[in-house]
Amino acid sequence: MTTARSWWRRGDNLRAEALAAKDAAAQAFYELDTAQRELEISIETISAVEQSPEASRALSGFRALGEKIDQVSAAYIATVDAHDLDRDELDHASASRAVSELTRAKDDLVNARTELERYQSTMTPLLNRAETQLARLAPARERAKQSLLAASNALDAVRAAGITADELASRLAALAPELTKLNEGAAKHGVKETVQRADDIRRKAEAVRAEAERLPEQAREIDKRLVSLRTRVQALGTRAEGVAPVLSELRRRFSLACWQDLQQVPEQAAQAVRQAETALAEARRARDGQQWAQATAKLASVRALMDDVDGAVGAAGDRLRRLNEVSKDPKAEVEKTRFVIRDAQRLAMQGRTTPEPRHARPLDEAVARLDRALAALEGRHPDYWAFLTETAAVRETANRVVSNIREDRAAGR
Known part of the structure; x- marks a missing residue:
């Protein structure tokens, strides 16, 4: 009875060793699987951001390592399936073989995990770079969408004030295809391109918003300049009419060389005034049609014409004054x-x-x-x-x- 009990205990101990080896191998398999999944996430992150040769090599290296891990994992599963440690008739030889093979499977799994971790450490610079870019993605998209909303609200506000802002509305509508691509995300278009698209949308939307917010003031400024330049044109027209008497006195009192270059001033001034009046009327029509850029350009041409008239008319009077002084x-x-x-x-x-x-x-x-x-x-x-x-x-x-x-x-x- 003593001898039988000793053999029974030895068999029980071998079963326990085999079960312990099985548990150790299972733990190693779990740790390898966890490490592999973490590395897969890192590789996916890098692949979504990086299109560099370095990233391509990292992906190829991961695939080769994955094949090796698959082989080790398959060998482990086959070993576990080959040994039924719960059956009553487990003999000494089977238990010993199970301990040996499960321990070998565990060691292979541990070695694979060590190699995986070593490979993962080489990916750290790439991963850090990719994560930095990914960290920019969500804020960039949010800023773009907020800028679009602000531009839309600004357009609504100026329309409520009676300004159509059709050109700005067209510019904002032109961003719709880019917004669609932005919403499709980095998975389809890449992180770098998506961030750039978000920044581009934001800049263009902010430009529309800023111009929309300036429109009411621009309209008021154009209205004020229309009145001011109208008054100036009328005043200069009156002054231009006074050039002829000045020239008459110059001709009467001074030699030809003193006034010859001023002979065309009356006609030039009158023509400039007529051109200014025409440009003013065109500016008024452009303003009424809310063609702000055209109205501004026309007003600038009126101002340039008036500056020319000012100079020509002033030159005649100044010439007479200076000649009077020097002749005396x-x-x-x-x-x-x-x-x-x-x-x-x-x-x-x-x-x-x-x-x-x-x-x-x-x-x-x-x-x-x-x-x-x-x-x-x-x-x-x-x-x-x-x-x-x-x-x-x-x-x-x-x-x-x-x-x-x-x-x-x-x-x-």
Whole structure:
């Protein structure tokens, strides 16, 4: 009885060892399966984001490793199926073989998991990069949709104010196909492209919103400019009519050279006023049709025409005033010019016994030019305008010498 009980205990111990080996192998299989699933998630994340050669190699490596894991897992399952450890007639040899084969299966599973973990560690940089991009995806999509909503609300608000904003509505409607692709997600279009699409939608929608919010103020500004420019056109039209008497006085009192270049001013001014009136009417029609860009462009052309009229009309009056002044007292213009020349000469001599020739020569020539200009007034029909033009040129020469001297001294020359 003692001997029989000993054999029974030994058989029971072997069954326990076999069951323990089976449990250990099952635990190893579970841990390998868990690690493989985690790596699959990482590979899917990388594949969704990365299209680089590095990502392609990672995917190929994972497939090869997966085949090896499948072989090890299949061997484990076959081993478990080959040994029924619960049957009553489990003999010593069967139990020993089960312990050996299950232990080997467990070791293979552990080795496969170790290799899997080692491979997973090499994927860390790729995974981190992919996760960073994925982290941008949801916020980018949300910002795009919020911008679209804000643009739509802004359009509704300006329409309620009586502004159609058709062009902005068309731009917003053109984003619909892109929104469809955005909603299809990164699984279809890739994370990088989806983030870029979301950012592009956001920028375009924000531009529409901003322009829509500016429309009421733009309309008010255009209305104000229409009134202002209308008043200016009328005023300049009246001023243009006064050019003819100015020219008449210029012709009567001064030589041909003093006014010849102004002969076309009355007709040019009248034509510019007519063109401005036409452009104003076109601007009004564009504003009434809510063609804001066209209205703004027309108003800009009106303003440019008025600036030209202003300059031409002002030139005639200014010419008469200056000619009156110089004909009464030419010496005042001469003294003004001499003062500028003397100021330049004093600067050229500052700290020197003789001036630099490159500074002295133009100043000496300026003195001579001034004397010649004054002498030219002694004829019967003096050209006062040529005199004023020449004195202005002489002053410019003196001022240029002053600038050169200051530049040389600032540079230590």
